[in-house]
Amino acid sequence: MSIHETEWHAEDEQLAAYVAGRAEPVFAASLETHLIGCADCRGRLATYTPDTELAWGRLADVIDQPSRTWLLRSTIATPALLQAVAIAVMLVGVVPILVSAAAGDAGLVALLVLAPLAPVAAVALAYYDGSDPSGEISLATPVAGLRLVALRAVVVAVVALPLSFLVLAAYNRWIEEVPMAASVAWCLPGLALAALVMLAGTTRLDPTYVAVGASGAWALLVAAVVTVRRSLRPEVLVDLLATPGVQAFALSVVVAAVLLTVARRDAVSYRRI
Amino acid sequence: MSITSTDTLAVTGLAKRFGGTRAVEDVTLSAGRGVIGLLGPNGAGKTTLLRMVATVLAPDAGDLRLLGLDPARPGDRIEIRRRIGYLPQSPGLYAGFTAYDLVDYVAVLKEHTDKAWRQREVRRVLESVELAHVMHKKIRTLSGGTRQRVALAAAMVGSPELLVLDEPANGLDPDQRLRLRSLLSQSQTVLMSTHNISEVSALCQQVYVMFSGRIRFSGTPAELAALADGRVWEDGTQDPLAIRSWLTAEGIYRHLGDPPAGAAIVAPTLDDGYLLLARQEHR
Numbered sequence: 001m002s003i004h005e006t007e008w009h010a011e012d013e014q015l016a017a018y019v020a021g022r023a024e025p026v027f028a029a030s031l032e033t034h035l036i037g038c039a040d041c042r043g044r045l046a047t048y049t050p051d052t053e054l055a056w057g058r059l060a061d062v063i064d065q066p067s068r069t070w071l072l073r074s075t076i077a078t079p080a081l082l083q084a085v086a087i088a089v090m091l092v093g094v095v096p097i098l099v100s101a102a103a104g105d106a107g108l109v110a111l112l113v114l115a116p117l118a119p120v121a122a123v124a125l126a127y128y129d130g131s132d133p134s135g136e137i138s139l140a141t142p143v144a145g146l147r148l149v150a151l152r153a154v155v156v157a158v159v160a161l162p163l164s165f166l167v168l169a170a171y172n173r174w175i176e177e178v179p180m181a182a183s184v185a186w187c188l189p190g191l192a193l194a195a196l197v198m199l200a201g202t203t204r205l206d207p208t209y210v211a212v213g214a215s216g217a218w219a220l221l222v223a224a225v226v227t228v229r230r231s232l233r234p235e236v237l238v239d240l241l242a243t244p245g246v247q248a249f250a251l252s253v254v255v256a257a258v259l260l261t262v263a264r265r266d267a268v269s270y271r272r273i
Numbered sequence: 274m275s276i277t278s279t280d281t282l283a284v285t286g287l288a289k290r291f292g293g294t295r296a297v298e299d300v301t302l303s304a305g306r307g308v309i310g311l312l313g314p315n316g317a318g319k320t321t322l323l324r325m326v327a328t329v330l331a332p333d334a335g336d337l338r339l340l341g342l343d344p345a346r347p348g349d350r351i352e353i354r355r356r357i358g359y360l361p362q363s364p365g366l367y368a369g370f371t372a373y374d375l376v377d378y379v380a381v382l383k384e385h386t387d388k389a390w391r392q393r394e395v396r397r398v399l400e401s402v403e404l405a406h407v408m409h410k411k412i413r414t415l416s417g418g419t420r421q422r423v424a425l426a427a428a429m430v431g432s433p434e435l436l437v438l439d440e441p442a443n444g445l446d447p448d449q450r451l452r453l454r455s456l457l458s459q460s461q462t463v464l465m466s467t468h469n470i471s472e473v474s475a476l477c478q479q480v481y482v483m484f485s486g487r488i489r490f491s492g493t494p495a496e497l498a499a500l501a502d503g504r505v506w507e508d509g510t511q512d513p514l515a516i517r518s519w520l521t522a523e524g525i526y527r528h529l530g531d532p533p534a535g536a537a538i539v540a541p542t543l544d545d546g547y548l549l550l551a552r553q554e555h556r
Contacts, residue, residue, distance in 0.1 A: 133369075134364070138382055139327075141379065141382035142354040142382075273291065
């Protein structure tokens with residue numbers, strides 16, 4: 001406190017320390033006695049309170065700041081999408097790497113067999129009724145329906161595709177050289193299966209069951225090829241997937257299923273009964 | 274019942290079936306500004322009706338107009354969903370989110386992409402339901418009543434012009450119910466279902482009563498109570514001829530039905546009117 005000719009007055013730092021609760025107890029008691037009789041200091045003290053509130057406000061602004069952009073919040077930050085991404089990482093990354101470590105080029109076989117199932121799982125999970133964090137509330141929002149399902153499926157694809165390329169690059173580098181066609185050969189068949197599941201979501205069929213059925217059909221197809229060719233070498237699967245006929249067929253399935261899904265999008269806009 | 278073009282909500286001949294069960298049958302109602310109550314026993318079709326009004330379920334038949342728009346048209350439906358708020362009977366919120374995250378998530382689904390706006394709005398709605406102190410707690414740590422208020426806050430994001438609330442007072446204690454009443458009375462148009470008749474009398478300008486999928490009564494709360502005018506009496510013993518006879522907290526019997534000569538007729542309440550309707554329905 002400074003001593004003036006007629007009266008003591010608290011200094012700004014002392015008032016600030018008092019308001020913030022940092023003043024020594026004995027000094028605080030003395031200051032309070034002074035404040036009772038000094039309108040000038042009381043008036044100055046009052047100006048500190050809004051500052052404190054502003055400081056709290058600024059702190060709250062930081063704490064409450066949405067930590068995610070709208071895209072992350074509506075996609076990757078949701079449990080269903082985390083599950084879908086985890087499944088994609090398992091199918092496209094972890095399992096092939098583990099199989100490669102244990103059995104050499106069987107890892108590539110695992111990648112080619114499992115990778116097309118990643119987008120299938122992503123679409124099935126995007127449709128799953130219980131997957132939305134806000135439950136039924138989400139159905140009464142403008143993005144409900146095909147927009148949200150498609151957005152989430154694309155997010156999973158964005159994770160899975162580069163990962164599969166990385167796995168194949170690693171395979172090329174450390175295990176055995178494979179044709180580049182193998183890198184992308186699974187994409188269209190995978191998208192075709194996923195597009196069929198997405199189309200199933202616009203019908204009375206349960207997309208989860210359709211996803212399981214599509215995965216089973218895919219497994220049977222691979223098993224049939226392996227049986228006919230009497231080999232489970234990667235080249236057999238690359239031959240199966242990368243031929244123009246198979247790719248063209250898969251592309252036509254994707255286009256037809258997407259067009260039909262868009263045409264029937266109204267059915268996805270409502271709650272599945 | 275006349276429906277005008279200025280009604281926020283206009284329903285004509287609405288119907289919904291689940292297999293062989295008629296959940297909602299030929300329902301017609303309308304609502305302008307204010308709070309509209311929907312009463313009825315379990316299984317009466319209230320939740321199905323509210324789901325259709327919230328654009329969560331597609332009707333099988335009938336005409337629905339919300340905010341002057343037709344939800345059967347995709348463009349209109351999206352616009353309606355931008356302007357309504359919906360609280361389902363069982364919100365089923367993800368327990369791993371905080372209250373703040375959940376409301377922020379719903380704000381994103383309502384196409385509010387500006388982070389600064391979302392921050393202000395999420396705080397505002399959470400403060401309006403008095404959850405500012407728990408906004409950063411995980412939903413799994415919150416009580417049932419608090420979760421209900423989180424869901425209510427999510428429904429109120431963006432100050433919707435029409436709030437569709439399915440039993441909003443579920444799990445709330447008496448104090449919270451009073452605060453809910455205060456909150457809803459400030460909203461533009463609210464259509465809410467409830468089992469709590471005192472809420473209807475305290476809040477609603479208009480009430481609809483549903484039985485077996487159909488609207489059996491529409492009018493003001495006073496008109497619902499008036500259905501039992503001259504048909505409620507009290508005395509010290511049970512009356513086997515009454516439609517309903519029950520012991521009140523004051524230790525006297527209250528009877529509903531055709532009063533005997535000399536009976537002490539009392540003014541009917543909303544409960545009396547509702548019970549009389551329910552009795553007529555089950556005859």
